[in-house]
Amino acid sequence: MGLNAPENVQSADRVVAVTNVVAVVLPHVIALIKTLAAKNQPDQPPPTDAEVLAGLGQVCEKTLAVDDAWLAAHPVQPPPVTP
Amino acid sequence: MRERLYDRLETIAATVIVFAVLAMVAVWLSGCTGYGAPPTLSPNAKAAFHATRAVQVLDVFRDAAISANEVVPPLLTTDSTRTVVLWHKSAVKTIRTVPTGWSPTVKAGLFELTCHPLAAPTQPPPPCTPLLRPSEVTHLTPYIGLALVVINEVQ
Numbered sequence: 630m631g632l633n634a635p636e637n638v639q640s641a642d643r644v645v646a647v648t649n650v651v652a653v654v655l656p657h658v659i660a661l662i663k664t665l666a667a668k669n670q671p672d673q674p675p676p677t678d679a680e681v682l683a684g685l686g687q688v689c690e691k692t693l694a695v696d697d698a699w700l701a702a703h704p705v706q707p708p709p710v711t712p
Numbered sequence: 713m714r715e716r717l718y719d720r721l722e723t724i725a726a727t728v729i730v731f732a733v734l735a736m737v738a739v740w741l742s743g744c745t746g747y748g749a750p751p752t753l754s755p756n757a758k759a760a761f762h763a764t765r766a767v768q769v770l771d772v773f774r775d776a777a778i779s780a781n782e783v784v785p786p787l788l789t790t791d792s793t794r795t796v797v798l799w800h801k802s803a804v805k806t807i808r809t810v811p812t813g814w815s816p817t818v819k820a821g822l823f824e825l826t827c828h829p830l831a832a833p834t835q836p837p838p839p840c841t842p843l844l845r846p847s848e849v850t851h852l853t854p855y856i857g858l859a860l861v862v863i864n865e866v867q
């Protein structure tokens with residue numbers, strides 16, 4: 630047993646290295662498979678034409694309201710009147 | 713016996729690594745091509761889909777300008793922020809009115825605002841004096857770049 634000690638140490642290192650690699654890689658592989666599966670079988674159906682067109686209108690209304698609110702809160706200052 | 717087991721483990725690990733790399737490349741490629749509108753949409757709805765993305769990225773630019781104006785000391789003057797907000801308002805109205813042909817108008821406005829070379833109507837960019845101050849353009853450069861990348865992607 631004593632004669633085989635260096636070989637055993639080398640083998641143990643290899644086992645540790647392989648285990649580490651598998652431990653690091655495997656969760657990523659699983660996550661990627663889940664991602665691909667989710668892409669192939671999406672939970673939500675694709676949006677319809679009406680939904681997309683209405684969505685653009687809603688987004689525009691909302692953001693224009695933000696613009697108007699900011700402009701109302703920051704009116705143009707009149708230039709200072711010099712006597 | 714043990715050596716053979718380790719060799720087999722190594723083979724399995726190498727296979728897993730190769731598989732992982734291939735899976736990553738596949739996901740990356742599908743992500744690159746997945747930016748487009750759903751294929752089930754009509755041409756008008758596809759244009760609206762892209763226009764919505766453009767409005768959202770212009771919102772990011774506008775919000776960055778407002779935030780830069782709110783910090784103390786302000787990185788953007790109130791007058792410059794007003795210029796950005798008014799430009800944003802005009803751009804959004806253009807996108808809503810012409811969902812299929814808004815891109816040149818919006819890019820021209822952005823070029824007038826910032827003189828960013830990617831927004832230039834011609835290459836090389838014509839001489840330009842930005843409506844915003846150079847230091848203000850510098851602060852907003854990442855957001856301008858982001859907006860232009862998305863606009864060029866969806867146009």
